[in-house]
Amino acid sequence: MSTKLLLLLPGDGIGPEVIGEVRRVIDALRAQGLKLDTETAPFGGASIDQFGVPITDEAVAAAKAADAVLMGAVGGPQWAKVARDKRPEAGLLRLRQEMEVFANLRPAICFDDLADASPLKRDLIAGLDILIVRELTGGVYFGQPRGIETLPDGQRRGVDTQVYTSSEIRRVARVAFETARKRRGVVHSAEKSNVMESGLLWKEEVTALHAAEYADVKLEHILADNCAMQLVKAPKQFDVIVTDNLFGDILSDAAAMLTGSIGLLPSAALGEAGKPGLYEPVHGSAPDIAGKGVANPLAAILSFEMALRLSLGRADLADKVRAAVVAALAAGVRTPDLGGKATTREMGDAVVKALA
């Protein structure tokens, strides 16, 4: 098998710390036959400080040329006053758009050893395994017109545009149906077709695609607000949830907390087959604990696991990484987000040890 290329974008806050543990996992897997080169590029605030922009054209080109991209996190209070279009978050949005990674897979899985870490009762979440498929390169995040203008009467007016085309809806719905086929075969499509035109189009396009190609998958339509409620009421009713960019942002944070720690959740953003995927832990840069060596590296390690599976053609090694994470948790290693005292390094050690 040929050597693959992974671009690392450690970014800001706890990003470099958690990516550091991924590097150690990669080293451990190289000893087991992984052929992977890595490159690193500055991203987010780290890139602003060095180059004045949150991502450089070179870094974007490197991302497109790699087999997969793994980022840590971006943002922090240091860059709060930077012009809007130069903020760390703008770099992330540019990267998603340029890589054309339109389908964002955000799993929320409850590890058996952590079933008591959830704010919900154990029986509601034990065995939980749901996947949110969030549309990532369209909708209100990118729709035009947008901006803040001053009206003749002196008032100010802020505008964002929620817009979807049928092909944008269908390509992300297709990912949801395909993924559901390999899981429990149920897709919930969440929108606000009761009030939004784009929501109505979403519902119609998903319905049509389902009828034409995926009748073997069970499709349920759900209003996004009800979906939020059902997620905290009876989350195990869901298998795959497909939804737009903004609802997906919100619903995936809610789903993340079901598992007790956002420090555990990976994500993958995928484009057309054969294009590089963008992998990121769902947690942010966590400036409050940055540099203290206590961040949980498991979300980053599990994001790398998803990269092995979905972009690097090594599902066998992905299974090993997954098993090593389960073993580390079973051994009782807990970072502070999970109520323990283990450091980032110690959690990484436990995973690397289990891999050996």
Ligand code: IPM
């Ligand atoms: C996420 C984040 C981003 C988003 C921000 C940092 C731009 O909240 O990945 O969920 O809104 O997409």
Ligand code: MG
């Ligand atoms: Mg978010």
